[in-house]
Structure formats: C-alpha cells, structure tokens
Amino acid sequence: MEFSENEIAKIILDKAIKVHRTTGPGLLESAYQECLSYELREAGLLVEKQKMLPLVYDDVKLDAGYRIDLIVNNKVIIELKSVESILPVHVAQVITYLKLSGCKLGILINFNVALLKDGFQRIVNGL
16 A cells, blocks of 8 residues: 555654653663564554665765664655754754655654654655
C-alpha cells in the first residue's frame, strides 16, 4: 500500500507516542531508534536506519559522513534526539537532510520531554 507523507507522519506520531509512553524520557537516542523502527515496521512501513546520505559538491558525490537516523518509505526523514531542548541547529540539520535527499517531509523528535507532543516537530522542504 502506498502512503502519503501526511499518512506516514500520523503513523510516526502515533508510534512515537507509544514508544515514549512505554519507555519514558532519559534513554539514549539509539534505544528510541530501535523501538520506533520496530513499531513502524510492525505498522507495515519500510524503515531504513542510519542510511548514508552523500553530499554532491561540484558534481562529485562525496561521503561526508551524513547518516539519516530513520527514513520511512523513502519519503519521510526522522531525526531523533534525546536532549534537554531542541536547538536551531537541530532544525537546520533536518532541513539539510531534506535538501540532500530530495524528501519533502522531515520529523524531528526529542524523546527527552515529559509529553511527546512537546518534542515532535514537522519540517517541510521548501524545495
């Protein structure tokens, strides 16, 4: 079944809330990554973890070490954090990943919050 970016985003939010309610704040990002990727796969989505993202500079593809935390159905990028607060550099990171990948939607999730709705941010690529 083909899902739109918005349908994928709703599933991501639902599953992220489930993970947060089950585990709570305070874990490492890698733990949340494993739990969320499991939940998204169980929901029937294609999930890639730590996908390499090359940088194209002067028509040359360079391995600059960029890795997308999760990419869902090759459409939606998820950047996971477990930090005290989201900073502008975290948003800029997602915007960069969106531009380099050509994806339209990125989701920034900070699991280190009391309520996950306060740590969930949608970021749209303006192309």
